[in-house]
Amino acid sequence: MDITIHTTFLPHDDPDASLAFYRDVLGFEVRSDVGQGRMRWISVGPAGRSGTSILLAPPATDPGITEDERRTIAEMMAKGTYGWILLATPDLDGTFEKVQAKGAEVVQEPVEQPYGVRDCAFRDPAGNLVRIQELR
Helix, strand or coil, rough: CCCCCCCEEECCHHHHHHHHHHHCCCCCCCEEEEEEEEEEEEEECCCCCCCCCEEEEEECCCCCHHHHHHHHHHHHHHCCCCCCCEEEEECHHHHHHHHHCCCCCEEEEEEECCCCCEEEEECCCCEEEEEECCCC
């Protein structure tokens, strides 16, 4: 079987702030930007690597979601417990310094984890946890 990861989803509550983080702070390219106002679906990904994307999307837009579920999603986003992603780089320290210098909210500085990886973490404007792991 030949299966790849094409697109993953992260919620946003402010499309402009999320776009600025992924484009201007992480250096991703914008692949598409559709919709208007807060109802925008923005696809971003590593420059020059069109095979994998992140879809930044408004949360809880599925018509089958109840109002209680929408409230729960909003509460989880506010606490930063709803969405997260794991990225990777061969230069963790350099990447950390660049992302931090652009004003991203630092959750964890680079550290060797007891489970055998070295990583750091930031929050994006929607509260999503963005972990960056060092490629070895």
